[in-house]
Amino acid sequence: MSLKIAVLVKQVPDHEAIVQIDADGTLDIEDRYVCSFFDEIAVEAALDIRKANADAEILALSVGGKRSVESLRRAMAMGIDQVEQLGDDSMDGADGLAVASLVAARLKTFNPDLVLAGKQAGDDDMGAVGPMVSGLMGMPLVNAATSIDVDADGGKVRMTHSMNAETWTVESGFPIVITAQKGLAEPHVPVVMRVMKAMRAKITNTSIEDLGVPASDSTGRLKRLGYYSPPTRPQVQMVSDVNELVAVLAQRGVI
């Protein structure tokens, strides 16, 4: 049986990009975008699985406008041949359920054995899309996997992930949605040749209409009220003696 793997990717600001709130209350994000950290791990994990299952078919999907194409080019440069953009820039900023609905519509025709995604995206850090796709597809879910061991012939997959204070090893049949945690795979830097090739590649797009999903209306579910600066801590109080430290901690009621 040849395995079919779908990988979900998203383009987000680099973790070192400057993000600040403008005077008019909107966000000013430095123009440094990359494929999301955990999504690249998911891409690499899919490639790792293909190393042991040479006939595995991998399809990378990204929802949104121009930026989503960039994350697909990254996935291509890393070694994925089949990529597809879902929807258009009307989906940029859509909520997790709107994104998951488009993905689920596409997966119904692709019929994957494994769906891989980052455990959360580096922009909204929501952690919604992977679990939501599992809910919409009625597939089992394993979040934040740190290892995946596929037995394609046996039709099963073994994974480890953190479950509160424990590490669980779990086993499941196909299909399943797995989200990637750090440590699952080490994303490699693609070679220049492949980057060039990916830059020139024509990226397939499937429209919201073709997917047969009602136009996204996440505004009916979430309404942004504003942005706020992170809470700041007062100037540090330096102490030179442990007894002094303990006295302050006791006074603050934390010991």
Place this chain on the structure above:
Amino acid sequence: MACNEIWVVARIRDGQITQAGLQLVGAARELAKEKGLDARAVLLGCDRAAADDLSGIVDKVLWLNDERLNEYDAAVYAGALLGLMEARGKPVAIFAGTNDMDSEVIPRLAAMCGAAFASSCVKIGWEGDDLAIRRPIYGGKVYEELAILSRPAMVTVRPGAFDGAQKLAAPGSVEEISVEVPASSGVTVVERASSAQGGQDISDARRVVAGGRGVSGELYRMVEALADTLDGAIAASRALVDAGERPHGQQVGKSGKTISPDLYIACGISGAIHHVLGMNTSKVVVAVNSDPDALIFAAADLGMVGDAKEILPALAEAIRARK
């Protein structure tokens, strides 16, 4: 069908309501009162003692006393909660923790009932009749505030955002409810290994002692000893996890866990932004570092410059003396 309730998905660990669970109930009671709603704790599985415990802090416990819910299965839990909604009506909101289980169950459930989901909330209030939540985005560089218009409003809440619920003057009641429970999703647990020596999950600990490069190898013992004295959990920076010295489940930071204990003691941690984003919602932060210019001091309330080898045992001793 809707009901005028706020549900808290209660987590019990080692026979006790978790600290995060107490805070969720506290939040639900407070927010329900403002709008004339009822706060309810939802308990999955046949744990009579837990149901009784919960009734000490909430007017009514909705107890899904079904042995098929004794073992965790994300799909089964989400399905059972959906079943509860069908039996009782959609609540106004569902609160759960940011723990590994609810991070699977709640967004999955949200998709199943066509509702929005918001994770890692640090603040919850009302915007008219809608829940308004505040949560960090872009790794904590800014916070967003969202109104959740869909019902139920489903959120996971970070520990530390609310005070734990106080005991009720008169205990609440326990209502046993049987709901449709879906078949297992087919994910079977092969092995469960304790990943946090001492058993405490850093996400739920009130006191956390974390070590970085400055306390690697043998020196980490002193971190463990101090945590022991404080009855706290041990954690680590990325440096120690990447070096293979500490398990990933103990990593604090952007690529690890985000925690908000009452007390966070950073030992020998330089304070790179990735680390700080994982702990800057802690109530009181103490930094111990030999480098007076270490970035960690900018993220701390209290700082001590010096050799961890001397400071940590002395600190543990001083705490013991105080007890």
